[in-house]
Amino acid sequence: MLSSIVPFLLLTGLAVGAVVERHNSTSTCKYIPGDKGWPSLKLWNRLNSTVGGRLIATHPLAEACHGATFSSTECEYLKENWLAPDVFTPLPGEILHPWFTNQTCDAFTPRTTPCELGNYASYSIEVTGIHDIEAGLSFAKNNNVRLVIKNSGHDYFGKSTGKGALALWTHNLNKQEIVQYKSKHYTGPALKAQSGVTGAHMAEFAFNNGYRAVVGSCPDVGVVGGFTQGGGISLMSGLYGLGSDNVLEWEVVTVDGKHLTATPTHNADLYWALSGGGGGTYAVVVSMTTRLFKDGTTSGTTLEFGIDSMGGVEQYWDAVGVFFDELRSLLGTYGFDADIIVTNDTLSVFSLLSASHTAAELRTLTQPLVAQIEGMQRSNNNITLQAVNTNTSDAGSYFKLYSTTLEPLIAPNPLTPVLGGRFVSRANMDENPGAVIDAMRVAVDGGKFTLAVSALNLTSPARVVPPVAANSVSELLNDAALSIILVSAWDFGKRPWTDAVALQADLLNRIMPVLEAATPGAGAYLNEGNWAQQNWQSEFYGSNYDRLRKIKAAYDPDDLLYCLTCVGSEAWAQDGDARLCRTES
Numbered sequence: 001m002l003s004s005i006v007p008f009l010l011l012t013g014l015a016v017g018a019v020v021e022r023h024n025s026t027s028t029c030k031y032i033p034g035d036k037g038w039p040s041l042k043l044w045n046r047l048n049s050t051v052g053g054r055l056i057a058t059h060p061l062a063e064a065c066h067g068a069t070f071s072s073t074e075c076e077y078l079k080e081n082w083l084a085p086d087v088f089t090p091l092p093g094e095i096l097h098p099w100f101t102n103q104t105c106d107a108f109t110p111r112t113t114p115c116e117l118g119n120y121a122s123y124s125i126e127v128t129g130i131h132d133i134e135a136g137l138s139f140a141k142n143n144n145v146r147l148v149i150k151n152s153g154h155d156y157f158g159k160s161t162g163k164g165a166l167a168l169w170t171h172n173l174n175k176q177e178i179v180q181y182k183s184k185h186y187t188g189p190a191l192k193a194q195s196g197v198t199g200a201h202m203a204e205f206a207f208n209n210g211y212r213a214v215v216g217s218c219p220d221v222g223v224v225g226g227f228t229q230g231g232g233i234s235l236m237s238g239l240y241g242l243g244s245d246n247v248l249e250w251e252v253v254t255v256d257g258k259h260l261t262a263t264p265t266h267n268a269d270l271y272w273a274l275s276g277g278g279g280g281t282y283a284v285v286v287s288m289t290t291r292l293f294k295d296g297t298t299s300g301t302t303l304e305f306g307i308d309s310m311g312g313v314e315q316y317w318d319a320v321g322v323f324f325d326e327l328r329s330l331l332g333t334y335g336f337d338a339d340i341i342v343t344n345d346t347l348s349v350f351s352l353l354s355a356s357h358t359a360a361e362l363r364t365l366t367q368p369l370v371a372q373i374e375g376m377q378r379s380n381n382n383i384t385l386q387a388v389n390t391n392t393s394d395a396g397s398y399f400k401l402y403s404t405t406l407e408p409l410i411a412p413n414p415l416t417p418v419l420g421g422r423f424v425s426r427a428n429m430d431e432n433p434g435a436v437i438d439a440m441r442v443a444v445d446g447g448k449f450t451l452a453v454s455a456l457n458l459t460s461p462a463r464v465v466p467p468v469a470a471n472s473v474s475e476l477l478n479d480a481a482l483s484i485i486l487v488s489a490w491d492f493g494k495r496p497w498t499d500a501v502a503l504q505a506d507l508l509n510r511i512m513p514v515l516e517a518a519t520p521g522a523g524a525y526l527n528e529g530n531w532a533q534q535n536w537q538s539e540f541y542g543s544n545y546d547r548l549r550k551i552k553a554a555y556d557p558d559d560l561l562y563c564l565t566c567v568g569s570e571a572w573a574q575d576g577d578a579r580l581c582r583t584e585s
């Protein structure tokens with residue numbers, strides 16, 4: 001069986017390679033710098049005047065660590081703040097995921113190593129309005145240049161970068177306004193936010209006006225970009241659903257330069273696709289209008305236990321099992337959400353959040369869970385066991401609680417080179433929770449990976465509102481009890497890149513198969529997974545893939561918008577020089 005498939009794959013691989021070589025001059029491949037077809041300086045300068053001088057050539061920050069541009073103070077600063085979001089996210093060309101920056105220009109390679117652009121975009125347009133977007137789209141199309149949309153650069157799949165790309169950089173398009181919305185689907189307060197608005201800014205703006213909006217845990221993630229277009233898991237999802245569930249209206253520029261509005265009734269197919277079907281795929285979003293909710297009491301609790309407090313490794317994993325079981329019933333009853341870190345020796349809930357209870361109420365409701373775990377503590381070597389560590393607090397608003405307790409914990413997290421993702425479904429938890437916990441144990445064994453787990457229940461009776469309208473959020477996300485991210489341990493500057501390559505192989509070949517076997521049919525989150533996920537069409541998009549692909553073909557028939565694992569991207573691949581080439585028509 002295998003022996004007959006392998007030659008077939010080799011042959012197809014060769015055939016594709018050959019086609020790519022012969023036809024790049026007939027635009028099967030996008031041009032990269034150095035190609036004869038790459039636009040002349042004169043053309044770039046003309047684009048620059050069209051966009052009011054806001055065309056920016058990429059100079060990676062870590063230029064300061066290499067060659068003639070070396071500066072010892074700047075380079076030392078970068079080493080200390082490597083991938084710090086406030087250093088990297090405000091800049092056009094930088095992205096955060098190290099796998100895709102791929103050390104072509106980083107602070108830790110030797111000074112003599114040249115700083116090369118690699119997967120960085122070549123140019124960015126600082127977008128200030130519709131005209132800039134239209135200019136960028138038409139330049140990319142007319143000159144056969146790869147195009148990407150870059151907002152915060154948080155994406156884990158390199159979707160907001162690409163070799164030789166022109167980036168539409170939306171970070172500074174960040175106005176927000178409160179509107180009173182009225183439609184067949186919703187009447188009430190809403191927030192119209194331009195595409196560069198971040199989670200922290202949206203939370204604060206809503207708070208200043210007496211409301212809360214559905215945002216993610218990370219302050220710097222762009223709410224209107226990848227987050228809401230790809231689903232959007234929030235610590236308030238138990239009450240209000242996902243980011244995508246709350247969108248009333250998208251304002252977009254289509255690849256052929258049309259300025260459109262998409263709602264559940266107007267350009268309804270585009271509304272459906274943009275609300276959950278992934279960023280960077282169907283059109284360039286200028287703004288979204290999303291439901292707001294009246295702000296009020298919000299409480300959160302931390303909780304931590306580990307091998308030391310439980311009295312041994314087996315007791316620890318038994319307690320992990322009990323914890324997830326009890327947590328699930330709390331979420332399924334009260335609409336809480338939780339973010340949890342699981343390592344080989346500690347489980348740490350850095351937030352179990354309720355957007356509708358006081359601290360006193362939350363303490364009472366979570367007490368049985370805490371008591372059950374404490375009841376499992378076993379002293380077997382004469383050490384004094386500590387109580388399970390909890391700290392519950394509340395505030396009169398989501399933003400206040402978030403900005404004082406959570407943001408300081410989440411904001412500084414730098415990204416590591418290797419990351420994977422998997423959902424655990426309702427059925428997995430009902431049918432075989434033991435297998436799920438065993439798979440978690442395999443995943444963190446030896447400390448190579450840590451799990452960052454979002455626990456959610458989108459169908460709890462505590463949910464306040466259904467989705468605004470039907471959307472393309474995968475049924476797999478709607479059915480998830482847990483969304484797990486596997487994050488590799490890493491130490492910038494201290495480990496060779498070959499370790500990253502080995503971690504990627506270990507994740508794909510050893511860990512993911514165990515996790516997938518324990519979670520049949522569960523799928524994975526299109527915003528938080530590994531770039532090499534097998535069967536990504538069904539794992540990330542569930543049963544919506546075919547319809548999404550049709551909508552993609554209708555709005556972007558020539559695939560001007562491409563990103564790895566985005567809908568329709570199977571028709572493209574990079575050649576050996578990272579040129580993006582069409583491999584199927």
Ligand SMILES: Cc1cc2nc3c(=O)[nH]c(=O)nc-3n(C[C@H](O)[C@H](O)[C@H](O)COP(=O)(O)OP(=O)(O)OC[C@H]3O[C@@H](n4cnc5c(N)ncnc54)[C@H](O)[C@@H]3O)c2cc1C
Nearest residue numbers: 151152153154155159216217218222225226233279280285
């Ligand atoms: C530290 C960290 C924490 C996270 N926390 C959460 C979380 O709590 N919940 C959650 O659900 N996810 C979370 N994520 C995942 C996050 O939602 C995705 O990484 C998301 O893609 C980021 O979107 P962005 O626009 O900020 O990033 P970018 O990398 O700039 O863009 C991501 C994608 O969206 C596209 N895009 C951006 N702007 C537009 C636009 N205007 N029009 C069309 N397409 C656009 C880009 O082309 C790209 O394909 C987290 C990620 C990180 C790194």
Ligand SMILES: *[C@@H]1O[C@H](CO)[C@@H](O)[C@H](O)[C@H]1NC(C)=O
Nearest residue numbers: 024025031034035036037038
């Ligand atoms: C086609 O690709 C080759 C490298 O494979 C490159 O040298 C050449 O310039 C490209 N042709 C055009 C027209 O860009």
Ligand SMILES: *[C@@H]1O[C@H](CO)[C@@H](O)[C@H](O)[C@H]1NC(C)=O
Nearest residue numbers: 045048052053054055056057
């Ligand atoms: C675009 O024009 C501005 C203003 O003249 C200039 O500062 C900038 O360097 C130009 N960008 C590029 C890529 O040449």
Ligand SMILES: *[C@@H]1O[C@H](CO)[C@@H](O)[C@H](O)[C@H]1NC(C)=O
Nearest residue numbers: 099100101102118119158578
């Ligand atoms: C990183 O660089 C290596 C070596 O040049 C290359 O083989 C690999 O494809 C690159 N990875 C990415 C994601 O660009």
Ligand SMILES: *[C@@H]1O[C@H](CO)[C@@H](O)[C@H](O)[C@H]1NC(C)=O
Nearest residue numbers: 332426457459460479480481
């Ligand atoms: C969500 O809660 C409901 C009600 O308790 C329950 O029936 C359902 O199984 C839960 N879903 C998940 C994903 O845990």
Ligand SMILES: *[C@@H]1O[C@H](CO)[C@@H](O)[C@H](O)[C@H]1NC(C)=O
Nearest residue numbers: 311378379380381382383384
């Ligand atoms: C615990 O303490 C008792 C009494 O001091 C001692 O006899 C026993 O060996 C100790 N057990 C362990 C596992 O250290």
Ligand SMILES: *[C@@H]1O[C@H](CO)[C@@H](O)[C@H](O)[C@H]1NC(C)=O
Nearest residue numbers: 302390391392393404405406
């Ligand atoms: C509990 O949390 C509050 C708010 O974050 C913090 O000020 C306090 O120090 C914490 N207490 C403990 C014991 O961790």
Ligand SMILES: *[C@@H]1O[C@H](CO)[C@@H](O)[C@H](O)[C@H]1NC(C)=O
Nearest residue numbers: 307313344345445446447448
């Ligand atoms: C957890 O992993 C670390 C490596 O990061 C290792 O030193 C430690 O022994 C591991 N602990 C357990 C209980 O396996």
